[in-house]
Amino acid sequence: MTPPVTSAETQAMIDDVLSAYPPKVEKDRQKHVKPNDPGGAKECEVKSNVKSRPGIMTLRGCAYAGSKGVVWGPIKDLISISHGPVGCGQYTWGTRRNYANGQLGIDNFTVMQITSDFQEKDIVFGGDKKLAAILDELVEVFPLVKGVSIQSECPIGLIGDDIDAVSTAATKRLNMPVVPVKCEGFRGISQSLGHHIANDAIRDHVLGTREIAEQTPYDITLLGDYNIGGDAWASRKILEDMGLRVIAQWSGDGTVNEMATAHLAKLNVLHCYRSMNYIATTMEERYGTPWTEFNFFGPTKIVESMRKIAEFFDDTIKEKTEAAIARYQPFFDKVRETYRHRLEGKTVMLAVGGLRPRHTVGAYEDLGMEVIGTGYEFAHKDDYTRSYPELKQGIVVYDDPTAYEMEEFTRRLKPDLVGAGIKEKYVSHKMRTPFRQMHSWDYSGPYHGVEGFAIFARDMDSAVNSPSWNLFDAPWANSKKS
Numbered sequence: 001m002t003p004p005v006t007s008a009e010t011q012a013m014i015d016d017v018l019s020a021y022p023p024k025v026e027k028d029r030q031k032h033v034k035p036n037d038p039g040g041a042k043e044c045e046v047k048s049n050v051k052s053r054p055g056i057m058t059l060r061g062c063a064y065a066g067s068k069g070v071v072w073g074p075i076k077d078l079i080s081i082s083h084g085p086v087g088c089g090q091y092t093w094g095t096r097r098n099y100a101n102g103q104l105g106i107d108n109f110t111v112m113q114i115t116s117d118f119q120e121k122d123i124v125f126g127g128d129k130k131l132a133a134i135l136d137e138l139v140e141v142f143p144l145v146k147g148v149s150i151q152s153e154c155p156i157g158l159i160g161d162d163i164d165a166v167s168t169a170a171t172k173r174l175n176m177p178v179v180p181v182k183c184e185g186f187r188g189i190s191q192s193l194g195h196h197i198a199n200d201a202i203r204d205h206v207l208g209t210r211e212i213a214e215q216t217p218y219d220i221t222l223l224g225d226y227n228i229g230g231d232a233w234a235s236r237k238i239l240e241d242m243g244l245r246v247i248a249q250w251s252g253d254g255t256v257n258e259m260a261t262a263h264l265a266k267l268n269v270l271h272c273y274r275s276m277n278y279i280a281t282t283m284e285e286r287y288g289t290p291w292t293e294f295n296f297f298g299p300t301k302i303v304e305s306m307r308k309i310a311e312f313f314d315d316t317i318k319e320k321t322e323a324a325i326a327r328y329q330p331f332f333d334k335v336r337e338t339y340r341h342r343l344e345g346k347t348v349m350l351a352v353g354g355l356r357p358r359h360t361v362g363a364y365e366d367l368g369m370e371v372i373g374t375g376y377e378f379a380h381k382d383d384y385t386r387s388y389p390e391l392k393q394g395i396v397v398y399d400d401p402t403a404y405e406m407e408e409f410t411r412r413l414k415p416d417l418v419g420a421g422i423k424e425k426y427v428s429h430k431m432r433t434p435f436r437q438m439h440s441w442d443y444s445g446p447y448h449g450v451e452g453f454a455i456f457a458r459d460m461d462s463a464v465n466s467p468s469w470n471l472f473d474a475p476w477a478n479s480k481k482s
């Protein structure tokens with residue numbers, strides 16, 4: 001089967017793939033899978049942010065995962081208690097590879113799994129006393145901890161434990177922020193509501209509670225960068241090369257103090273719009289702080305974003321920005337020269353989270369690659385509106401794709417590379433399709449920033465051009481032979 005080229009051909013492919021569903025499901029999924037129109041024509045709009053259909057294998061996570069796993073977990077000097085049975089916390093143990101400076105268990109708690117380990121008696125009689133005891137014990141065991149967040153799992157909401165009262169009492173008793181986060185997994189339809197709840201909890205309990213001694217006109221915050229594989233460090237380096245002072249990183253390698261003083265920034269720069277636009281708009285409304293989105297994947301977008309950010313400042317910053325771009329250029333050229341001829345014309349299919357289905361498109365194009373299918377797990381309408389112009393006419397765009405759809409589109413589009421999450425990785429491998437995990441960079445990174453582009457290019461090249469793909473058949477191909 002030849003992969004589709006035009007919008008009509010893509011629509012025919014979509015119709016054929018979705019025809020395998022019962023009629024009601026087919027009708028519903030038609031609204032979520034469309035050929036792209038860069039102009040954002042109404043009939044091409046992808047429906048999003050609605051409940052996944054029961055019985056369909058979705059790629060989504062829950063609100064608790066969005067709050068603990070994405071927003072709160074990377075704050076390094078704060079302990080997030082997974083409040084409830086041990087299983088949910090186990091899922092987020094080890095994090096999304098959010099790197100952080102500091103000594104593990106001394107002043108850096110990011111990769112630790114702290115849970116209230118609910119048992120039957122806690123469900124029956126309530127866990128408030130247990131939670132209060134855990135908080136006291138934590139401060140004794142980890143004297144340098146600077147705050148605690150209580151991440152509610154499903155059972156806590158169901159039994160109605162009063163984590164607000166426990167937190168208020170502990171905040172006074174322990175003299176540090178103890179923040180209740182009501183992010184039970186049953187709230188909302190995906191991890192997206194967890195991001196929102198997490199942002200709101202930071203807004204209500206931490207933001208704007210402290211001051212910094214000396215301010216400069218160039219103070220900014222770096223929002224929505226979780227330092228996966230060192231991403232935020234690479235982003236920060238560019239911002240500092242531009243002459244800006246990053247007073248807070250949200251939340252990769254961030255601290256409680258940075259959350260508390262972020263309101264003093266002159267500009268908020270936002271990488272992951274989906275997970276942190278809430279706090280950016282809060283700061284705009286409450287403190288009048290402007291914000292702007294940026295994209296530090298690949299040279300084209302890096303340069304574009306640097307100039308966009310510099311526009312908020314005076315000539316000093318603009319000149320430093322141009323000087324930094326001039327310094328980066330030979331490096332960018334070298335990376336392109338090394339990898340472009342190996343990757344030119346190769347195709348990619350993506351299915352990721354908050355920003356990558358659109359933000360990485362430019363980086364692939366910098367390497368001569370083409371994104372031929374993309375979609376989000378938990379996006380909203382405004383994410384898709386931002387995506388259409390970044391994508392080619394007629395490519396397939398899918399929202400909350402099912403495991404079946406991912407497999408079928410891979411079969412039909414025959415991409416040279418699939419970029420998605422761990423749940424899709426081994427299916428893709430079994431189909432002999434090269435794969436990169438685009439949530440946590442498959443133990444690599446950073447992919448953001450100047451040096452990140454070289455690592456991104458190397459990893460895509462080693463996946464796509466690995467000779468191993470020709471050394472085996474898909475298991476079902478072998479079973480047919482026998």
Ligand code: SF4
Pocket residue numbers: 062063064065087088091152153154155184185186
């Ligand atoms: S949905 Fe509920 S039980 Fe499941 S991981 Fe999320 S918080 Fe835990």
